[in-house]
Amino acid sequence: MxxxxxxxxxxxxxxxPxxxxxxxxxxxxxxxxxxxxNKSFILGYTDESSGVYKDVPAIIFDDFTTDSKFVDFPFKIKSSAIKILKEKNEGVDLRFVYEKMKSINFPTGSHKRYYISQYQDMEVVVPPLSEQKKIAEILGAVDEEIQKTDEIIAATEKLKxxxxxxxxxxxxxxxxxKKTKxxxxxxxxxxxKLSKIFKLTSGKFLSRKQFVSGQFLVYGGNGVSGMHNQYLLENPTIIIGRVGEYCGAIxxxxxxxxxxxxxxxxxxxxxxxxxTFLYYVLFSLNLNQYAKVGGQPSISQDVVGRVQIGLPSLTEQxxxxxxxxxxxxKVSVNQKLKAKLTLLKKGLMQDLLSGKKRTI
Known part of the structure; x- marks a missing residue:
């Protein structure tokens, strides 16, 4: 078959749920x-002992966004928008179906529940159970490596x-x-004060229409935002997000x-x-805490300049x-590894879930 x-x-x-x-x-x-x-996945932990879902593994599915997660441990749910999905019979491998669902590009333009009205009626192509299991095993192994890499990155960031x-x-x-303020x-x-160490100035406006394909990176409050055919600064420098969501980002x-x-x-x-020392100091200060709140968070040169730090000798810096x-x-090395693994997983999903490459 x-x-x-x-x-x-x-x-x-x-x-x-x-x-x-x-x-x-x-x-x-x-x-x-x-x-x-969604991306958050684990929101926290509870000591509530009743109403714990234990029939794992299972898929949790957000009825509004169609995001899903494969769960192999007991859990509780945050929202009534979640549906809990299980295999219908013994001829279905749950992990395979989960991977198949992740490969579906499902449009979610309207704010409504999708599973019963549309999602469950979608057609997918499914191999025999033995091949489902083999595909799930291969993709699951890559996921395990990605998870291990994520854990190393998180542990290294915590160490930092x-x-x-x-x-x-x-x-x-x-x-x-010595005790200081x-x-x-x-x-x-x-x-x-930081104002005794450096002088800040604002970047120069560049609209999206002015972006011209070129070799020079354009930086905004959240880092690289595009490319341009002209540059404003000759040498590397430190930038601080000035407005909006990334106010205070370094x-x-x-x-x-x-x-x-x-x-x-x-x-x-x-x-x-x-x-480089100064970059890490500014990063550790969480300058967003000094942002002016209102319609849109913002931080000024004067506010940054008033912040005080302890400064060692240049050699110690x-x-x-x-x-x-x-x-x-170490973080960078593992981020690159994760990117390679993610790309590998994407390629395997395209080949294995379509039947382009067979496992048996």
Missing amino acids: GWQKKQIKDLLDYER DKYIVESDRYINQGTPVLTA RGMMQQLFTRGIGHTKF IGKIPEGWIIT HVTKPRSWVTDNALYIEKYLTDIEQ QKIAKILSSVDE
Whole structure:
């Protein structure tokens, strides 16, 4: 028996989530995971013992967005918009159907529930169970590698945050400390305002219509936003998101780049400073907390300039920068690995789920 056309409802049964919805959204750090089908996935944990869904594995499906997640551990649900999907019979491999669903480009223009009205009626091509299982096994193995890589990235980012906290308050090898208005710092460090270290200026407006295909990167508040055939700045510099969602975000530009007026950039240094050290300091400050709230968050040069930091010697700055850069390099290596694995998974899905390449 070869591949056959089936509707989703021929493969899956659905269950409403009412019995499994969490009662309190005051989440704790451990317990039963509370799930959503979107990117957040695990919203937190609860100690509620009743109404835990245990018939796993299962697929959770957001009825409004059609996002889905494959779940192989007991859970509770956040929203009534979630449907819980299970295989309809023994001739269906749930993981295979999940992967098939992830390959579907389903339009969700209107804010409405889709599963019963449209989604379950879609036709998909399905191989025999033995081939379903083999395809699911192959794609699942790649997913496991992606998950492991994600965990390494998350652990390394956590390590970096801890190291920044340590290095920016205790430095390297110090034994004597002094109390200051920003907390304890090594005795040899000084307290200084950022306005004493550098001069900020705003980037230059560049509309989308003015973007011309070119070799020079254009930076906005959230980093690279496009390319242009002209550049504004010759040398690399640090930029700070000035307005909107990415207000206070920190990035370092490449040489010969353009910075739009959605960001501030360091125009001039007023003292000897290691740029990479300064980048990490600014990153750790969470400048968004100083943003002016209103219709749209914004942060000014004056506000940034008033922020005070502890400043070590140039030599110690360089040592700290080297330590943190090495941690970031590990993050970068694993992000590139994840990108390769994600691309591999995409190619395998196209080949295996269509039957273009057979596994048996």
